[in-house]
Amino acid sequence: MQKIRKYFPHILLFIYIVLFAVCAVNPYDKTVWIAENVTVLIVILPLVLTFKKFRFSNTAYFLMSVWVYMHTIGGHFTFAKVPFDFINDLFGWERNNYDRIAHFSVGFYSYAIAEILDRKRVVNSKVILFLFPIFSIATVAAVYEIIEWLAAVYLDPNAGADYVGAQGDIWDAQKDMAMDISGAIFATILYFWKEKPSKKF
Secondary structure, X not given: OHHHHHOHXXXXXXXXXXXXXXXXXXXXXXXXXXXXXXXXXXXXXXXXHOOOOOOOOHHHHHHXXXXXXXXXXXXXXXXXXXXXXXXXXXXXXXXXXXXXXXXXXXXXXXXXXXHHHHHOOOXXXXXXXXXXXXXXXXXXXXXXXXXXXXXXXXXXHHHHHHHHOOOOOOOHHHHHHHHHHHHHHHHHXXXXXXXXXXXXX
């Protein structure tokens, strides 16, 4: 058990490498696949390169991995076409909401943000420690939606539509951001419950 805890981040990375290799085979749209995986690598590489200088908790790595795995799978199928029928049927959804759940997992990164702020003593207020990670995720979500919009405009029409994955919903960007923020609120509350940072101030 101790070895598993010690090498847990390595196990998560290995799972990603295997998943990446599998999803690299015959993706639905190569342009979308490249765009989605560049986004994942932008997140993973800094975590790998800074691992020895700052190691997050296993909980933080697990939460961050949820989005990485979901995004990698979404890049292979495109988010609107991920086989998600069993969940859609369970809840009676007509729309494929895989992308909505993936956006919720984006918010999980607020756990890691809160953790680094807390451990490095960057802030000395419980309120700021709670709100800053959530606002950070909200900002990233807004920027990402703008990038998606630009991609839809400048990529070829089909690839752009698949990359955005709006599925005809005119409020897709707003709903995606709402899910990002909801995930951030959940993860930040989880951090406060698990780590009890209030005792440190």
